[in-house]
Amino acid sequence: MTEQIRDVVDRYVKLVGSGPTEAIVELYAPEATVEDPVGAPVRHGHDAIREFYDILAPLDRETELRTDSVRVAGNEVAFQFTIITRVGGQRFTMSPIDYMEFDDSGKIVRMRAFWSQDDMAIEPE
């Protein structure tokens, strides 16, 4: 299970940086929940999750997993990754810590992303 979870984390971070949205949605179980950031309304199910990741789709973005941050414990994982978005001549850099819980088939059933606006760096390109 540990290797399977690591593999999903790898794919998740790559797909958040590249899409397509549908491939991200497929990493989730149909009844999964997403809370991103923690404290925001919880999105429930594939449709709500698709809507969330579709926001990223048109953005010029890249992601990188901090490979020395991936910590699997049973069917849960926490890890940190960086997402850089470029909009209007500015570069927005964020490094959330994501938490995920998995079902026995290796699908994500719960995701919670820890970050706040305070953690975002904004620089001119």
Place this chain on the structure above:
Amino acid sequence: MTEQIRDVVDRYVKLVGSGPTEAIVELYAPEATVEDPVGAPVRHGHDAIREFYDILAPLDRETELRTDSVRVAGNEVAFQFTIITRVGGQRFTMSPIDYMEFDDSGKIVRMRAFWSQDDMAIEPE
């Protein structure tokens, strides 16, 4: 609240590296729970929490917070830190991701530590 949580995280990591145990216990609310690592039996209340941290007390150890990992969201936080323990001529290095939830007074009410034996590096001194 964000600054208060960051301050507790700083103090927590320093105290895990230096003790005394009682100062760690005081960061927790009386009815707090500790699950370290995630999947282990949950320890409940100051006495069980004291017993847990007392295991560290006699060890030659040091800790360092990854300051660029501290992610506060509302009254919750996730962060990564490194703990190095020296036993019998060997150095054990671990970098868990810890999750904490806080009450309104800034005491930890829940802690879950994400790591597994796979994440431990063992080297000769």
